[in-house]
Amino acid sequence: MLEIRNLKASVEEKEILKGINLKINAGEVHAIMGPNGSGKSTLSSVLAGRDGYEVTEGEVDFLQKNLLELSPEDRAREGLFLAFQYPIEIPGVSNINFLKTALNEIRTYKGLEAISAKDFLALVKEKSQLVELDSKLANRSVNEGFSGGEKKRNEIFQLAMLNPKLAILDETDSGLDIDALRIVANGVNKLRSKDRSFIIITHYQRLLDYIVPDFVHVLYNGKIVKSGTKELALELEEKGYDWIKAETV
């Protein structure tokens, strides 16, 4: 589904990613862990196509396409979804209007008809239950005045609505209390399928108790320095990142 080969990227001429290699097959859940400043969020931004991140070397194939050549919206339309670490507030744009626009633009891209108002509302109702999102939030402006937990639930709700092939969860657990974490994780688990892959970016092992990954990678200083299964996460939790740092020196 996704193959990253020797990906190098800079921000304001400072190299952050120093040669990432990663292969993800359909249905797999990969966790990427690492200390602060290791490049985790840069990786998600580069994959989603955020401005200001310059890819200096390497390739990324996504469903047989060159991902790096696509605009951010086309990446989304191809089935890449990023759940933001800090979802932005957009005053004046209602969640519903926003999602309907997104859904229909994606459908148009795929040569499908626009969704009817009735079907859309039914879909909203169904998916909002997945993350126990209050239906009132759906009518408010995008993320405006949402609590930290509500914002993250809204991200997973959008994930469910837009039905992507690959979802990247960027520190989705940050700022969540244990109840919200459980709700978000349950939502994600319900969305796991043999066709959909996940990249879960996190600093702590905590989230992985709820969303059990197939593979765990450790990102350090812009490179994946260690890969393993879920046991690696436990080991990291126990020994801390210094263990990795020591090993890589």
Added chain:
Amino acid sequence: MPEENEILDEHLSGEYKYGFVSNIESEKAPIGLSEDTIRFISQKKNEPEWMLEWRLKAFRHWLTMKEPTHWPHLTYPNIDFQQIYYYAAPKQKPQYNSLDEVDPELLRTFEKLGISLDEQKRLSGIAVDAVIDSVSVKTTFREKLSEMGIIFCSFSEAVREYPDLVKQYLGSVVPPADNFYAALNSAVFSDGSFCYIPKGVRCPMELSTYFRINEANTGQFERTLLIADEGAYVSYLEGCTAPMRDENQLHAAVVELVALKDAEIKYSTVQNWYPGNKEGKGGIYNFVTKRGICLGDYSKISWTQVETGSAVTWKYPSCILKGNYSIGEFYSVAVTNNYQQADTGTKMIHIGKNTKSTIVSKGISAGFSNNSYRGLVAIQKGAENARNYTQCDSLLMSDKCGAHTFPYIEVKNKTAKVEHEATTSKIGEDQLFYCNQRGINNEKAIALIVNGYCKEVLNQLPMEFAVEAQKLLEVSLEGSVG
């Protein structure tokens, strides 16, 4: 605890403490203004011909100009420019070889002002250029500075000894025809400070100019020119006082700052000219043009001012951000009490790419005074990614004063981001009560709250100045809340 007593005394008297007149013999130009006056000044200063020509040109242009009266939020009687002495100097020769040669009365004057001209006696590393009436009387620490290639001297000396530097930069930031008062200053300026920091030099001490008006009916027209060459850094302080007199006196200064590539200039002012008495009689008309240019990339100019004095203030320290990535800052506290009027603010002209400016202005009005912020933020067409943030707050201490905000925002580039916020409020009764309840009287509580309100600006001042400024705020606002 003599120090504490001093503060207490000041606190209780609550009046202008610099209002004494020193008995120094002086030499004046004949009253009034004409080409002859200018020739007189130029001759007194032994100026070269080009300097005289420059003055005369400015004067001729000034004759065609009108006083700016329609836009400032100020009212004052017309100034009779023929009733002013344009030159007054202590009679003894203006250059001294050692302190022993200085008129003892003059020394006492500066001691009284808390400015020691005796390098031995100075604890903190501050080099001072002392300007009394129109003339620089003493510049301290010159030798030490010159070892590093730093030039710090009176303007008159600079004209004679560093004519190339003066010619290159004089009027390059504030052209003689810039405005009415700048033109007047260009014609008649009598002295001031000149400073040049060479490439890569970080000036090791604070440089400062201390201005004092002593003579009656005298205008003070000094001129400061400060150049920081590539990679240089300097922090410059300016203080001023004047005797209490019943008539108004004119102060029309020009300050020009030039920051070349990677240079940084920090310019701090504590302005404490005589503000007039409680009935609004007397006081200084402070009509000053201050402007800096960030000529080179990555240069920075920062203005900090604490304005408590003058009867009428008309002053807009500005930055022209020409170099890419250059930064301009303006931090201001302006306090007006009794019948004082202030129309002050800044101009940030963004020309270069990725230029940034910050404006923080705190206006405090008390008594019957009027306090206006007037500021321009201009983003020119080529100024890609320019950023400005402006915060101006006004605090009203009485129901008879006025607090006004007049921002001008001009944006000609779509990548600009300009934000302006302003609030007007009175001093919080809840805050006052809270202080009272903890045993703090109103007077002290106001001082505390106002100091807190101005913290952001006061923090920008060098240490010694910050303490002085805090005391000054306290004194200026005494009796402002019943």
Added chain:
Amino acid sequence: MTTVAATVKDKILTIFKNASAKSNTAYRKEALEYLQNLEVPHSRMENWKYTRPAFLTKNNYELASEIKNIDISPYLLDATYYHLVFINGLYSEKESVLPAVAKDILLVELKNSDNFFNKNFFTTLNAAYFTAGLNIHIPSGIKLDKPLQIIHLSTHNYIANVHHVITVEKNAKAEILITTHSLSENAFLNIFTEIECKENATLTAHLLQLEESESSQYNYINCRQEQNSVFTINTFSLGKSWIRNDLDIVINGSHCEANLYGAYLPQNNQHIDNHTLVKHLKPHSVSNELYKGVLTHRSTGVFNGKVLVEKNAQKTNAYQSNSNILLSNDATVYSKPELEIYADDVKCSHGSTTGQIDEEALFYLQSRGISKDSAMRLLVQAFVADVTKSLSNQTVKTYVEEYVSDRFMNGYAQ
């Protein structure tokens, strides 16, 4: 007076030389005398720093002499509303539909008025030479059952001076739409509106500037509020005209509310200037002001808002905000939000922001599969919706929102 300004003034006054005066009241005489000493506005006047009425020199104006027959149905915002029609500065009774309660409505024949506003050259010119106007009087306790639309239409190179007086008496309530249209690039419309909101009155006014061609408009509205009154004015400049709006609100009573909302979307070489003044003379009143601008092409937007709180107006709560989005590098914004405050126990604040569409928001939308153009449109709509969301009149709200949506349908213009 500079010679250029004097020449322009002469040129304009010549047009009126042969105007058959509708009346010869003292009011007009007074205006004529004032006119002698007034200058045509120029950029050295602080109030006209950013706006030059250059159109005055470009065009050759005439005065309309007869009422044209025109199908006005395209200009009706809602056919069920009452409407009053002015064509080229002349009242068309034939096309107008009046409310029954407003039988007092008549063409203004101002007597020696003490309401003479010699604000500037244009208002004085209007006072001296206006050709028509309305005296709308909503009697005590009457609530007008339907909104009233006043339509101004210019068809040719005419100068039209129209003067309205609107009085909403005690406990009365009304909603008025003022719409302006022009089919000619060479037309100049000069409207002067005096409004009085008496005790406990409520007036909502919508000013919709919808010029179909690049004509010119000067618009002066003066509103005086008495205690407990609520005055709301929404100004939407959506047409192609050169526009200068001067809005003066005098709050002369306690517990009043004044709301000023506006959106301007200048395009091409268009120039739109909104000057507002809210004068608080009495304590315990509230004013809210929000103006937003979206600028494309080589257009210019000016906002100069002043809140003035006099000594007696303690406990005033005044808020003023202006935001602009520049969508083109050739567009220019001048924003001057001013506070002039003489009372200490007040809450006054203002803010001004100018920038482009938030890049983060844009990326967020794109990352959800929305194209850049659609995302831009959504964000511009949201930006303007801040102003329209407060509209209770659904017709006006829909009209403005659809205008914005249509205008940016095919992406956003540079």
